[in-house]
Amino acid sequence: MKEFLVVKDLEKRFPINDGKSELTVFKNINFTVNKGEFVSIIGHSGCGKSTVLNSLAGLDFPTEGEINMLDKPVIGPSLDRGVIFQNHSLLPWLSAFKNITMAIDCKFKDMPKEDVEKRAIHFLDMVGLKDSMDKKPSELSGGMKQRVGIARAFSIAPSLLLMDEPFGALDALTRGKLQDQLVEICDKTQQTTFMITHDIDEAILLSDKILLMSNGPEARVAKQIIVDIPKPRSRASIVKHPAYYEIRNYLVEFLVEGSEVIKQQLINGEITDKNFPIEVNPYKKK
């Protein structure tokens, strides 16, 4: 299969101490995303996940390395890459409907007004918000706002969807509902997606592949976990699959102590950057 997105030797350094020295947030980040694949990235705060995602979006720029999407370098923001921001980022002076039509107008410049409106309603309907389309973001609950954000991102039919902790700010019940909704939409659309999350269960539910980042500074994408659970999945059924707890335990273990182990192995020379990311299928291992 042709690789859709290739991230090669990504490195980000920030000047510190008034520019006298540099802090390397992450380095030697390598991974690929195939077409139709759902990839999540998990890591502790400060490891630079958001910078990786913003670099993919073209909103931030890595110090070293390159990102290629369909063999074209990513050098700036593009309508080919939709972003769902953590805090929904709807424009508060526009209604839910107008927030989406604005996005569609930007992507499909020659689309007639009626079609734009039909398309906007279609995507609002997809997230179950057709009845609230004329409400301003301030009149919507947190979960509803995030759903409008999802509808907006899907409405421009991006080749790659980027999500920065899309449900991080929501309560557990709302989050669960939205996760189910997202599973359904992603199954239907075969959307290629890259997501940052802190939620292990969310990552397993949605992903084909989970990238694990070690702790910063000098964080790496150390492991690549294959989620070997057939789709379609649902929150209710996935926990019954034998692979679920194998994967879950593996992830928890990595987050608790794996990062330190990796660091030690690097120092001892047991592994080098060339090994990263180490591919693991916790289910098959047994």
Add this chain to the structure above:
Amino acid sequence: MKEKTKAILLSLGLLVVFVVIGELITGTGERGGDNLTEYQLLMGMGEKQAHVPGPIEVFKLGFKEMSHPFYDNGPNDKGIGTQLFYSIARVLAGFSLALLFALPLGFLIGMSPLFYKALQPYIQILKPVSPLAWMPLALFVIKDSIMSSIFVIFICSIWPMLINTAFGVMSVKKDWLNVGKTLEMGNFKTAFKVILPAALPTIFTGMRISMGISWLVIVAAEMLVGGTGIGYYVWNEWNNLDLTSVVFSIVMIGLVGMFLDTIIAYFSKFFVYQE
């Protein structure tokens, strides 16, 4: 009883108290006699002693003035409506001109840190200058008293609008700008679709402040340049020793000021958003 009704009743109650106290402390001035010639009346002999008018006296005059607000008996005797009209027209002219300059300039300063730093000293120095200090220079350069007073309004109302526009533009959330970026909006489109609507509430606040200051300044400016306008009217009535008209003007200036503010507040309602 609702809070609003209570507030109205309390306001009316306070009005009664003020009127009663006003009547008690002002008194009515002794009349000089009944059969005075017009010349004697003009010389202020109608009253033995000038006095601050009481509320009822002012109200009577107000009623008389408001029943013919636009009369014109020559340069020294025009209706209060005519005078207010002149003042409002000047304020609107100077204010609109200032808005025309403040908006684009504010956008420039707000969007470009370079211009912000470069223009900051000029703004900080010019802003605290009393607009009336510009008057002699304006009179000399423009050579027209009406245009000079419009210039003075321009120079005093530009600062709040300029600073608020720049501040509004600067504090547009980065997330919203990122939305514009990911939708591949150009600079022009971002300015109109994202920055302007985001900054409008702040800009309107600046407009309200500017309008308030303009209305304060026009009275003083017209006292200086004379001719027409409510400021001239107040000073003219002081020279006529007609304190009743002076007090009446004060009330009218207050009412018009409130009216001007209400108009802008009304329009700003359409652009205010909640996050």
